[in-house]
Amino acid sequence: MRTIIETAKRLKAGLTTTTPSDQQGWSHHLDAPTARNENPTMDDFAAIFKALRLLYAKHADACVLLADDADRYILGTHEVRQRDGYRTWLGGVEIKKSYVSAHLMPLYIHPDLIETMTPDLRRRMQGKACLNFKRIDPNLFAQLDALIDLGIARFRADGRL
Numbered sequence: 001m002r003t004i005i006e007t008a009k010r011l012k013a014g015l016t017t018t019t020p021s022d023q024q025g026w027s028h029h030l031d032a033p034t035a036r037n038e039n040p041t042m043d044d045f046a047a048i049f050k051a052l053r054l055l056y057a058k059h060a061d062a063c064v065l066l067a068d069d070a071d072r073y074i075l076g077t078h079e080v081r082q083r084d085g086y087r088t089w090l091g092g093v094e095i096k097k098s099y100v101s102a103h104l105m106p107l108y109i110h111p112d113l114i115e116t117m118t119p120d121l122r123r124r125m126q127g128k129a130c131l132n133f134k135r136i137d138p139n140l141f142a143q144l145d146a147l148i149d150l151g152i153a154r155f156r157a158d159g160r161l
Contacts, residue, residue, distance in 0.1 A: 040134050048100040052093040055145045062161050063090050071095040077160040099132040106151030
């Protein structure tokens with residue numbers, strides 16, 4: 001299977017996005033609008049959700065699945081607070097009214113990870129640990145994938161995973 005970065009490069013070059021070897025990747029969900037003047041629909045958000053969900057789902061074995069619905073996919077850590085039993089989130093993805101949110105709690109707990117983000121990805125931030133998307137952008141999804149990997153590594157080092 002091609003990596004997300006390879007697929008992003010192929011898209012940028014105008015090459016095909018899917019081959020039999022990457023049918024399980026997110027690139028086959030690229031039917032959402034890409035032009036800035038198009039208004040995304042809930043169907044477009046579903047495609048964005050599916051693509052982002054795959055970025056988190058590859059880490060599900062190391063996490064605790066907290067939600068897996070048609071519009072919400074959340075992974076938690078193994079860390080549970082003693083006082084109230086709250087399980088710390090790793091992150092996940094949710095379809096909202098006018099965008100799709102990707103949450104990544106390592107950004108909140110380790111704010112130095114924000115410094116690794118490109119300006120384009122930072123512009124998607126809302127708050128300290130949330131990034132919002134209205135259309136599929138393979139380049140930004142590849143960056144988010146790398147950021148999730150960094151966050152996972154950081155949470156493993158902390159003993160949360």
